[in-house]
Amino acid sequence: MPLLYFDIVEGRNQDEIKALLDTAHAATVEAFGVPERDRYQVVTSHPSSEIVALDxxxxxxxxxxxxxxxxxxxxxxxxxxxxxxxxxxxxxxxDCGLDPGDLIVSMTENADEDWSFGFGRAQFVTGELH
Known part of the structure; x- marks a missing residue:
């Protein structure tokens, strides 16, 4: 945790997507001080006609x-x-040659009781995670 969802225009290859995810994870670890294995990422590719992102x-x-x-x-x-x-x-x-103008980031915050990492338990609430 945090959980990062990536929406991209289709056409990137596996190596480009891996670099994108690895780079974003490194920034997440440094900025938020989360453990290295605290990594949750989901990528969805879309045809260009399915993303409208004006300025x-x-x-x-x-x-x-x-x-x-x-x-x-x-x-x-x-x-x-x-x-x-x-x-x-x-x-x-x-690391990826991405123009900073092509990056949009949105954050949604939630509370400890909003997370379950498996086994039907809220690990932040039960004390299994801090």
Missing amino acids: TGLGIDRSEQLVIIHVVSRARTRGQKEKFFGLLAERLRR
Whole structure:
């Protein structure tokens, strides 16, 4: 946890997707201080006609390399979120060649009782996880 959902335009190969996921995970570990094995990621590829992502008037040009990441997580501080956004954009540019204008990130926070990692137990609530 956190759980990251990636929506991308179809056409990337397995190596490109692996690099995207590995890079995002490294940023997650550094920004949020989560353990290395705390990794939950889901990728969905879409035809370009199924993603509409304008710029909210910011003057951002998007390309077919667009990546939209939705993060579901326990509460994080404003500083952690800003660090995550910055690291993610910087490292995806460096490691994947992704233009930072092609990155959209949204975060949804939830509470400890909203997570079960298996066996029908809320491990943050039972104390199995901290």
